[in-house]
Amino acid sequence: MRELPDPPVVPDVVLVRVRAAGVNPVDWKVREGYLAGAFPSHFPLVPGWDAAGVVAAVGPAVTGFAVGDEVVDAGRLTVHVARTFPLDQAADAHRLVETGHVRGKVVVEM
Incomplete structure (x- = not known):
């Protein structure tokens, strides 16, 4: 288990x-x-394309969005996986999500 840095904002x-997802x-x-x-896919596959959240950063070429904007998306987001847990640590994954301190999706591998 490890925490990953935010992806670069190009x-x-x-x-x-x-x-919410x-x-x-x-x-x-x-x-x-x-x-x-x-829908060609590659593993590990992270299901769930619908999401709602808050804009945390925008690249310099982006127009129409600003930090703090509340947004929803239906499938055009690139998913950032914050952490991956083996199935036997699913309870740890749930506790992490409950803290609200996750940057990205938490994946439980089966």
Whole structure:
């Protein structure tokens, strides 16, 4: 288990501190490979493309967003994985999420 630094904010990137994320029926279909032609994926796969949060940083080429803006997204975010836990440490992963001090998604590997 390790904490990762924030990803770099390059000119056309908006960094969002995600406060809520959703997993939809399409996510399990992608995970099972049923939609491989439409949604090619690479493992480890992090399901859940819908998110809401607050803009934490913006690149210099970004227009229309400012730090502090509340935003929602339906699938165009690039996911930043903060930490990965083995399945037997799922309770530790849950406790980490509950602290509210996570920068990115927490992944439990199965």
